[in-house]
Amino acid sequence: MASHDALIIYLVLVVILPILFWGMNKLLGPRRPQRKKSIAFECGQEPMRWRPSPFPFEYFPYAIIYVAYAVLAIVAFLTSVTLIDRPDAALRVILILAIISASSIYLALNLRDLGQRL
Amino acid sequence: MPLAAQILPPPIEQLINFITSDAFVKAVIFPGAIFVSVFGLFTVWYERKLLARVMLRIGPLHVGKYAGLMQxxxxxxxxxxxxxxxxxxARKRLFILMPMLGVVVNALLFAFLPFGPMWLIFPSDISILLFFIFVAISPIPLILAGWASGNKYSLIGIIRFAFQIFAYEIPLFLALTGVIVMARSFDIVKIVEAQASMPFIIPQIIGFLAFFITLVSEVERIPFDMPTAEQELVEGWMVEFSSYGFLMLQLATYLKLDALVVLTTLLYLGGWYGPAIPGIPDFILAPFWVLLKSLVILTAVLLLRGTYPRITIKKILDLGWRVLIPMTLLNLLIVSIIMTIPQFF
Structure with missing residues (x-):
């Protein structure tokens, strides 16, 4: 129970601290609004209008790789955590991990310049 | 009945009991709020002083009695x-709220980090998973903060930030898996106890290297600081934040750096195990060794800023999935082989 108490006190403190800083900023900081201050920063230029720009397609392969590896990472995680409870499954675990790592190394060596492939 | 209890009225006595209780000391003083803020401030000062030495400057000097500590x-x-x-x-509410939330989420990382067998805010059987959950959600307030500024530079910065952070979360997760399997536990305290005879950096040197590079990238330090690139993106996603907002965002990133550095010490460098110093009790010696080892890792992270130029986003992503993921998978394979060998002899 004591452990929960410490966590709750810590959580309350951690929430109060930024609010306290914000309050101090409200008290200490000046408040002199000007149009010049509140326009978006664009290196001293008059801000230009937004243009609808396409998704950076160059990086799309990385998104696909992320999804593929996220699944693989969970497979690798679950497989290797099995070792803790079932030491007799060791050979199968090693086989799966060997296949996954060998294929990832093979891919890494063969898929160069991924950005320009699409 | 103690003498103090006879003199003091019951409410004050209860207050004193509460202040001296284990939970209060841990949450407020060490390793709680006061320690975390002092550690964060110290990191900023240490970085400035160390980088100044690298560049043959003096660094902060005048404010405070010793070496500009009060700067x-x-x-x-x-x-x-x-x-x-x-x-x-800007979207006003998010613009005010998100820096706060960033500090809260990043400060909560310290709740799961033990600085000794008893110096821990929240003991849990799955503390490493809880830590990883908070590491995984910590970029979200920052991404929202960048998006809420409604600035082009912030938007470019935040897209880079999201790509980089999410690409490096998989190697981080896989490197953690290696440690979990070797220690046969999800509890960070037990993981440290499993390193009593040999720190995990020796069998898992590949995993350590991958974890270290991932750490530097997760906290976007140079050479992985594309999202905040000062010279081209004018502080990237932080560009619109001034005063309180900038302070909170900086505090959030420094807290994350500190938490990950301490985690590296606990997972790979044997945590609180170190040579005993005669005359110093264990409950002081344990945090001392953790902090000393963390300082070494912190120095390494900060020195990268003094030595390396920034690398491009394409190289960062390539390094992530082409080098780090195979490295961590290989590490996992080696760990499972090491774990299996004793069965056959």
């Missing part, structure tokens, strides 16, 4: 006494 406090006061400018294009 950071003076800077904090300066930030707080500036005007908090909210741009026209």
């Amino acid at each position: 950071v406090v003076a800077d904090t006061v300066k930030f707080l006494s500036k005007e908090y400018i909210i741009p026209e294009t």
Whole structure:
């Protein structure tokens, strides 16, 4: 129970601290609004209008790789955590991990310049 | 009945009991709020002083009695006494709230980090998973903060930030898996106890290297600081934040750096195990060794800023999936082989 108490006190403190800083900023900081201050920063230029720009397609392969590896990472995680409870499954675990790592190394060596492939 | 209880009225006695209780000391003093803020401030000062030495400068000198130690406090006061400018294009509520939330989420990382067998805010059987959950959600307030500014530079910065952070979360997760399997536990305290005879850096040197590179990238330090690239993106996603907002975002990133550095010490460098110093009790010696080892890792991370140029986003992503993921998978394979060998002999 004591452990929960410490966590709750810590959580309350951690929430109060930024609010306290914000309050101090409200008290200490000046408040002199000007149009010049509140326009978006664009290196001293008059801000230009937004243009609808396409998704950076160059990086799309990385998104696909992320999804593929996220699944693989969970497979690798679950497989290797099995070792803790079932030491007799060791050979199968090693086989799966060997296949996954060998294929990832093979891919890494063969898929160069991924950005320009699409 | 103790003498104090006879003199003091019951409410004050209860207050004293509460203040001296284990939970209060851990949450407020060590390793709680006061320690976390002092550690964060110290990191900023240490970085400035160390980089100054690398560049043959003196660094902070005048504020405070020793080596400009109070410079950071003076800077904090300066930030707080500036005007908090909210741009026209910003989403106002998010613009105020997200820096706060960033600090809260990143400070909560310390709740799961033990600084000794008893110096821990929240003991849990799955503390490493809880830590990883908070590491995984910590970029979200920052991404929202960048998006809420309604600025083009912030938007470019935040897209880079999201790509980089999410690409490096998989190697981080896989490197953690290696440690979990070797220690046969999800509890960070038990993981450290499993390193009593040999720190995990020796069998898992590949995993350590991958974890270290991932750490530097997760906290976007140079050479992986594309999202905040000062010279081209004018602080990237932080560009619109002034005074309080900038202070909170900086605090959030430094807290994350500190938490990950301490985690590296606990997972790979044997945590609180170190040579005993005669005359110093264990409950002081344990945090001492953790902090000393963390300082070594912190120095390594900060020195990268003094030595390396920034690398491009394409190289960062390539390094992530082409080098780090195979490295961590290989590490996992080696760990499972090491774990299996004793069965056959």
